[in-house]
Every structure is written in C-alpha cells, then in structure tokens.
Amino acid sequence: MSDYAHLLPAYRRQAALGDAERTAWIRADRWLETAQAWSALARLEDLLSYPARDRMPCLLLYGDTGMGKTKIIRKFLRDHPASFDRGTGVTTMPVVAMQMPAESLERDVYGELLNALGAPGPATDSIYRQKEICRSLLRSMGARMLIIDEIHALLAGTFRQQRIFLNVIRFLANDLKVPLICAGTDLARQALLTDPQLAERFEAFHLGRWANDLHLSQLLSSLGGILPLRRPSELGTAAARRRVLDPTDGVTVRIFRLMETVAVEAIRNGSECITADSFANDDLVPPLVTVTRQAEKQLQRRIAR
Numbered sequence: 001m002s003d004y005a006h007l008l009p010a011y012r013r014q015a016a017l018g019d020a021e022r023t024a025w026i027r028a029d030r031w032l033e034t035a036q037a038w039s040a041l042a043r044l045e046d047l048l049s050y051p052a053r054d055r056m057p058c059l060l061l062y063g064d065t066g067m068g069k070t071k072i073i074r075k076f077l078r079d080h081p082a083s084f085d086r087g088t089g090v091t092t093m094p095v096v097a098m099q100m101p102a103e104s105l106e107r108d109v110y111g112e113l114l115n116a117l118g119a120p121g122p123a124t125d126s127i128y129r130q131k132e133i134c135r136s137l138l139r140s141m142g143a144r145m146l147i148i149d150e151i152h153a154l155l156a157g158t159f160r161q162q163r164i165f166l167n168v169i170r171f172l173a174n175d176l177k178v179p180l181i182c183a184g185t186d187l188a189r190q191a192l193l194t195d196p197q198l199a200e201r202f203e204a205f206h207l208g209r210w211a212n213d214l215h216l217s218q219l220l221s222s223l224g225g226i227l228p229l230r231r232p233s234e235l236g237t238a239a240a241r242r243r244v245l246d247p248t249d250g251v252t253v254r255i256f257r258l259m260e261t262v263a264v265e266a267i268r269n270g271s272e273c274i275t276a277d278s279f280a281n282d283d284l285v286p287p288l289v290t291v292t293r294q295a296e297k298q299l300q301r302r303i304a305r
C-alpha cells in the first residue's frame with residue numbers, strides 16, 4: 001500500500017477509502033483557514049478581548065457574495081461557544097450572532113436577537129420591552145460581542161425601513177458596551193456609510209477576491225494536501241492558478257466548488273490527481289459558474305426590489 005506522502009499525515013487514511021466514500025468526503029462541508037479568514041478571525045479575537053468602554057469599536061466584514069463571511073462567523077462561534085453551568089443554572093454566551101431578518105422592521109430585529117439569545121419572546125411585546133429584554137439578557141449572559149450577518153438584507157426594505165434599521169444599529173452600537181460586528185456585501189457597506197455616525201464607528205475589513213499570488217498558491221497547496229486523491233496533484237504551477245482563477249473570477253465559493261468538481265472527476269476517471277488539464281473539461285466548469293452567477297443575480301434582484 002502507498003503511504004500517500006503527498007497528503008498531510010492526518011488525511012492519508014482517507015485516500016485508502018473507496019470511491020464513494022472519498023467523493024462524499026470531498027463534498028462535505030469543511031473549514032479551511034485561508035490567509036484572509038485567518039486575519040479576519042484575528043481581528044475578531046482582538047475585538048472580543050477589548051475592555052468595555054463608552055464607545056466600543058465596531059467592525060464591518062464585507063465582501064462579495066460567496067467570499068466566506070458566514071463561514072468565518074460560524075468558525076468564530078465554534079471557537080467561542082455558549083456554555084451552561086449546571087451548578088448555577090446560568091448560560092454564558094460570549095459571542096451572540098444573529099442574521100438580519102428578511103424584513104428590516106425594528107420589531108423583527110429584536111425578535112431575531114432574542115432568538116439568537118435562545119429566548120424567543122411573545123411577538124406581542126412592545127418594541128420598548130423587547131429592547132429591554134435584549135439588553136438585560138445580553139448583560140446577564142455575559143455577551144462580549146454581537147454579530148449581525150447578512151446586513152445587506154436591509155437594502156430590500158423601503159427607504160424609511162432602512163433609516164429605522166440604521167437607527168437600531170446605532171442604538172446597539174452605542175448602548176451595549178460590546179463590539180458590534182456587521183457582515184454583508186459591499187452594498188451594505190455603502191448603506192452603512194450613509195449614516196455619518198455609523199461610518200465613523202465602523203472599521204471595515206474587506207474580504208477581497210483571490211488573485212494570482214502567494215495566497216492562491218497556498219490555498220491550492222493546502223487543498224492538494226487534503227483532497228483524498230491517490231497521486232500527487234500539480235497545483236503549484238502558474239497554469240493551474242490561471243485555470244482556477246479564470247472561470248471563478250476569484251470568488252471563494254466558486255474556487256472550492258471547482259476544486260471539488262475536478263477532484264471528484266479525478267476519482268471517477270481514475271487519473272487520481274489534478275493537473276492544469278483537469279480544468280480543460282468544459283462540461284465541468286460552465287455549469288458551476290452559471291449556478292453561482294444565478295444565485296448572485298437573485299440576490300441583486302432582491303436588493304433592487
């Protein structure tokens with residue numbers, strides 16, 4: 001049996017599995033620490049350890065759809081999970097993460113926040129009461145950071161709803177003595193900047209698209225070290241990087257899907273490795289890009305409405 005020296009030691013065992021199992025493994029959800037993701041997580045860690053003071057710093061994590069914003073937030077949540085103390089019966093939640101509700105009404109925002117805190121309240125409560133409950137829960141659960149994902153959803157609202165929502169964000173940023181993190185697309189950044197006070201409070205972290213540089217080489221080399229193919233892939237060449245960048249426009253989700261597709265194909269056709277030629281198969285690439293472009297168009301339509 002080969003020792004699969006081209007794979008990282010922890011992943012060698014996978015390569016000995018059957019085709020179906022390896023295919024399933026390739027398609028499964030996983031976390032890969034890319035250079036930008038690492039920097040974003042380091043920034044979040046830094047903010048989490050920030051001492052409470054009157055004006056807490058806020059962060060906007062922005063980038064195109066599919067660049068990995070939600071993945072980064074989930075990873076950060078896994079690193080800082082809620083815990084329950086049996087002795088005292090108290091739940092501690094250092095990081096609270098919620099999604100923007102589909103409709104950016106004030107009530108829905110607080111409703112979502114209560115859900116995130118594991119305390120969905122009666123929808124009949126007044127906004128004032130909901131706000132008070134959120135405040136006291138965040139305090140009693142020891143929340144040290146609040147994350148709101150998908151804030152571009154605010155753009156789906158009317159102008160008036162958008163103003164109201166920006167007021168809610170301003171309230172949360174000023175009133176809770178915890179850093180507020182918002183994640184969304186560039187459109188969300190532009191919306192946030194229309195409020196001068198928020199523009200001043202938020203530092204921006206941009207998740208840029210992949211380019212033909214060292215970071216992409218590192219990503220491809222990491223993938224080459226974990227994808228359970230039995231022969232070494234040739235992903236370190238300029239040609240391979242071009243073949244990855246061209247059809248994906250440097251968008252993370254497309255790069256991951258493309259790599260998964262060619263890896264599965266390498267198992268299916270028995271080549272057991274990825275080379276620049278693996279990307280030449282036109283049957284593989286166009287559907288992949290079309291699918292993600294369609295998803296982007298849908299999002300744009302939703303925002304334009």
Ligand SMILES: Nc1ncnc2c1ncn2[C@@H]1O[C@H](COP(=O)(O)OP(=O)(O)OP(=O)(O)O)[C@@H](O)[C@H]1O
Nearest residue numbers: 030031032064065066067068069070071252253256
């Ligand atoms: N660090 C990562 N490790 C593994 N897979 C990743 C990573 N980042 C992104 N992906 C892949 O890209 C997909 C899209 O990522 P994610 O949902 O985080 O994007 P997003 O920036 O939140 O997009 P949207 O703006 O549409 O919400 C993930 O489902 C995953 O398959």
Ligand SMILES: [Mg+2]
Nearest residue numbers: 069070149150
């Ligand atoms: Mg997302």
